[in-house]
Amino acid sequence: MSDLKILLNFERNGKSHTLESYKQRSGYKTVEAAFKKYSPADIVEEVKKSGIRGRGGAGFPAGLKWSFLPKDSDKPVYLICNGDEGEPGTFKDRVILEENPHMLIEGIILSSYAINAKHAYIYIRGEYGYALRQTQQAVDEAYKAGYLGEKLPGTGYQCDITVHKGAGAYVVGDETGLMNSIEGKKGQTRNKPPFPAVEGLYGCPTIINNVETLASVPYIVENGGEVYGKIGTEKSTGTKLLSVSGHVRKPGVYEVIMGDSFMDFLKNQCGGILDGKKLKAVIPGGSSTPVLRPEDCEKMTIDYESITAAGSSLGSGAVIVIAEGTCMIKLLEVLAHFYHHESCGQCTPCREGTGWLLKIIKRIEEGGGKMEDIDTLTSITKHIAFHTICPLGDAACGPIDSFVEKFREEFVEHIEKGGCPYNGKFTRLQKRI
Amino acid sequence: MEFTEAELKQLEQLRTRYPDNRSLTLPCMWMIQKREGFISNEACQLIATELDIPRIWVEEVRSWYSMFTEKEEGKYVLEVCNNISCSLLGSQQIIDYLCDKLNIKVGETTDDGMFTIKTAECLGSCGTGPMMQIGDNYYELLDAEKVDAILEDLRNGKEHAQQPQQFPEYK
Ligand SMILES: Cc1cc2nc3c(=O)[nH]c(=O)nc-3n(C[C@H](O)[C@H](O)[C@H](O)COP(=O)(O)O)c2cc1C
Ligand code: SF4
Numbered sequence: 269m270s271d272l273k274i275l276l277n278f279e280r281n282g283k284s285h286t287l288e289s290y291k292q293r294s295g296y297k298t299v300e301a302a303f304k305k306y307s308p309a310d311i312v313e314e315v316k317k318s319g320i321r322g323r324g325g326a327g328f329p330a331g332l333k334w335s336f337l338p339k340d341s342d343k344p345v346y347l348i349c350n351g352d353e354g355e356p357g358t359f360k361d362r363v364i365l366e367e368n369p370h371m372l373i374e375g376i377i378l379s380s381y382a383i384n385a386k387h388a389y390i391y392i393r394g395e396y397g398y399a400l401r402q403t404q405q406a407v408d409e410a411y412k413a414g415y416l417g418e419k420l421p422g423t424g425y426q427c428d429i430t431v432h433k434g435a436g437a438y439v440v441g442d443e444t445g446l447m448n449s450i451e452g453k454k455g456q457t458r459n460k461p462p463f464p465a466v467e468g469l470y471g472c473p474t475i476i477n478n479v480e481t482l483a484s485v486p487y488i489v490e491n492g493g494e495v496y497g498k499i500g501t502e503k504s505t506g507t508k509l510l511s512v513s514g515h516v517r518k519p520g521v522y523e524v525i526m527g528d529s530f531m532d533f534l535k536n537q538c539g540g541i542l543d544g545k546k547l548k549a550v551i552p553g554g555s556s557t558p559v560l561r562p563e564d565c566e567k568m569t570i571d572y573e574s575i576t577a578a579g580s581s582l583g584s585g586a587v588i589v590i591a592e593g594t595c596m597i598k599l600l601e602v603l604a605h606f607y608h609h610e611s612c613g614q615c616t617p618c619r620e621g622t623g624w625l626l627k628i629i630k631r632i633e634e635g636g637g638k639m640e641d642i643d644t645l646t647s648i649t650k651h652i653a654f655h656t657i658c659p660l661g662d663a664a665c666g667p668i669d670s671f672v673e674k675f676r677e678e679f680v681e682h683i684e685k686g687g688c689p690y691n692g693k694f695t696r697l698q699k700r701i
Numbered sequence: 702m703e704f705t706e707a708e709l710k711q712l713e714q715l716r717t718r719y720p721d722n723r724s725l726t727l728p729c730m731w732m733i734q735k736r737e738g739f740i741s742n743e744a745c746q747l748i749a750t751e752l753d754i755p756r757i758w759v760e761e762v763r764s765w766y767s768m769f770t771e772k773e774e775g776k777y778v779l780e781v782c783n784n785i786s787c788s789l790l791g792s793q794q795i796i797d798y799l800c801d802k803l804n805i806k807v808g809e810t811t812d813d814g815m816f817t818i819k820t821a822e823c824l825g826s827c828g829t830g831p832m833m834q835i836g837d838n839y840y841e842l843l844d845a846e847k848v849d850a851i852l853e854d855l856r857n858g859k860e861h862a863q864q865p866q867q868f869p870e871y872k
Contacts, residue, residue, distance in 0.1 A: 280865060282864065282865060353825050354822075354823065354825075355823075356784045356785050356786070356822070356823035356827070357785060357786055357823070357827050358823075358825060358827070359825040359826060359827050359828055359866070362825050362866070363865075363866070366865055366866075367865050393825070394731075394766075394768045395768070395821075395824050395825070395834055396825065397836070397837030397838060397839075397863070398837075398838065398839065398863040401837075428718075430718040430719070432727070432728075433727065433728070433731060434727075434766075435727055435730070435731075435762075435766035435767070435768040435769055436766050436767035436768035436769075437765070437766055437767060438822065449727070450719075450724060451721065451723060451724055452721070452723035452724045452725065452726035452727060452754075452758075452762070453723070453726075453758075453762070454761055454762060454765040454766075455765065455766070456765075470720055470721060511827060511828065512828065513786035513789075513827035513828050513830070514785075514786050514789045514790075514827075515789060517870065517871045517872075518868065518869075518870050518871070519827070519828035519829070519868055519869065520828050520866075520868035521828065521866075521868075539870070539871075542871055551785075555784075555785055555823075586827070588785055588786055588789075588827075590789065594789065599785065599788075599789075602783070602784060602785050602788050603785060606784055606785075606822055606823070609822060610822065693793070694788055694789055694791065694793070
């Protein structure tokens with residue numbers, strides 16, 4: 269375990285968001301050097317070599333995505349930074365937006381240069397008032413210092429950044445929903461193809477990347493893709509921000525090297541489980557990723573391949589820790605409610621199916637469940653997953669299928685007992701009231 | 702209803718940031734909601750006229766996004782996150798406590814028009830739950846005492862200035 273910090277390379281002293289603090293950490297040096305040293309294609313090449321995969325949840329290689337842009341288009345190219353951060357359990361982009369926005373801005377300048385975008389939008393969810401203020405302030409500072417606007421230092425290259433405020437909707441986090449939202453429409457998703465790289469924002473070629481992905485670009489360009497590629501494992505390179513929450517002694521945002529042992533991380537860095545309880549379950553990558561039992565996590569390391577092998581997914585890196593004594597059905601009800609609430613309603617399987625799922629889970633939790641309900645749940649998910657426009661439908665199914673598979677005995681217990689063995693409540697671990 | 706001088710100036714500035722007028726729909730709606738507390742039909746018409754788009758485009762946006770409101774609510778809307786991580790740490794107790802204390806149910810407004818209680822889906826504050834959003838600020842790591850102090854402050858017109866997240870260390 270090394271303590272290399274790329275994204276969290278600052279002291280959390282309330283000043284790290286300023287230009288002054290960022291420059292003390294050698295900020296914006298890369299931009300000035302890069303324009304002299306690299307052509308746009310060189311930067312795409314470095315990002316490809318780094319092997320960095322998108323940090324927004326899908327894990328698609330960033331350099332490869334950039335290379336999908338059409339070479340012969342005469343339309344403007346747009347870059348969008350996805351700061352919608354709506355996946356339950358995730359709060360890591362918030363730390364960058366609030367406390368290290370200049371690193372993101374430098375990453376956006378470099379990435380825009382690489383893909384020949386003149387205008388980039390940072391879309392931040394409307395609830396993140398503080399992140400919006402901090403990021404806007406940093407953008408203003410960057411304009412004043414001449415890093416943004418016409419003629420960047422040393423070149424005739426132009427880069428503008430506009431911060432766009434969302435208004436509350438999980439599905440807007442999907443790249444096509446986000447583009448509709450910037451265009452001033454409802455944030456419903458679009459069918460693909462056409463893919464955004466070909467026909468995106470305002471019908472123009474568009475690249476969308478997550479905050480964490482873009483904030484990693486200055487390090488990659490400064491040190492070279494190869495150096496970044498050597499951090500972590502062969503297929504999961506670099507560092508990853510994890511948002512750790514739930515029944516854990518030290519919740520927070522951690523930067524870890526890909527490939528670190530998960531259980532060591534939980535025990536040593538996060539201080540283990542609250543109140544010295546036993547671990548009951550882990551949701552390793554945000555609410556949409558399948559739940560794991562402790563034994564699945566024993567040998568798991570923090571990287572895409574290992575978590576997939578364990579039966580789940582790294583997703584957005586949101587680790588939700590669940591201690592013994594927690595009702596898994598009640599927990600699933602919370603998640604089912606979320607997906608039903610956030611379904612945008614375009615596809616019948618998602619709109620109706622998420623409602624049925626919620627109804628059945630609620631019924632089981634409240635004591636009216638029947639044995640056949642358990643199989644009805646997994647038969648409904650079969651009809652939702654992969655039958656919808658956007659992956660929200662699939663995301664709603666991941667928790668259901670995995671909870672049934674891993675904690676079937678708890679469904680049975682609820683149904684046999686005719687009610688919740690935990691009294692329909694979450695056990696209070698920390699005394700708050 | 703009109704846009705103020707300052708708002709119109711801000712709009713001019715914003716027009717240079719987007720190639721299409723319609724993109725100003727959300728920024729305009731935020732402007733109005735900040736000033737009025739909600740977005741009336743009249744306001745939708747004002748925005749539509751200003752941007753030269755059909756009013757229905759504005760109205761559908763208002764009803765689609767969860768943060769825009771159509772009707773006047775309490776001066777302070779208390780939105781308590783009740784998603785996964787917060788509920789594991791007792792957000793339901795915070796909601797019950799608030800309802801008890803203010804003597805209203807979720808979705809209702811106090812008689813003096815000061816407070817509305819709502820529940821919210823994940824607000825990205827999972828390491829510092831239970832928490833609630835009031836206006837543009839987050840109030841995190843809530844317990845009964847903190848809730849009492851926040852309500853008292855708001856009654857006296859005192860809103861807090863948000864700071865970076867302070868992650869707790871539990872025993
Ligand atoms: C329902 C839904 C919600 C999403 N929410 C987010 C989000 O909040 N932030 C994010 O970066 N990506 C989110 N994504 C993934 C984006 O569509 C997209 O893959 C990502 O922003 C690409 O950036 P990356 O390759 O750098 O990860 C979401 C996808 C779906 C289907
Ligand atoms: S899957 Fe659900 S959220 Fe996605 S487009 Fe269809 S109805 Fe909307």
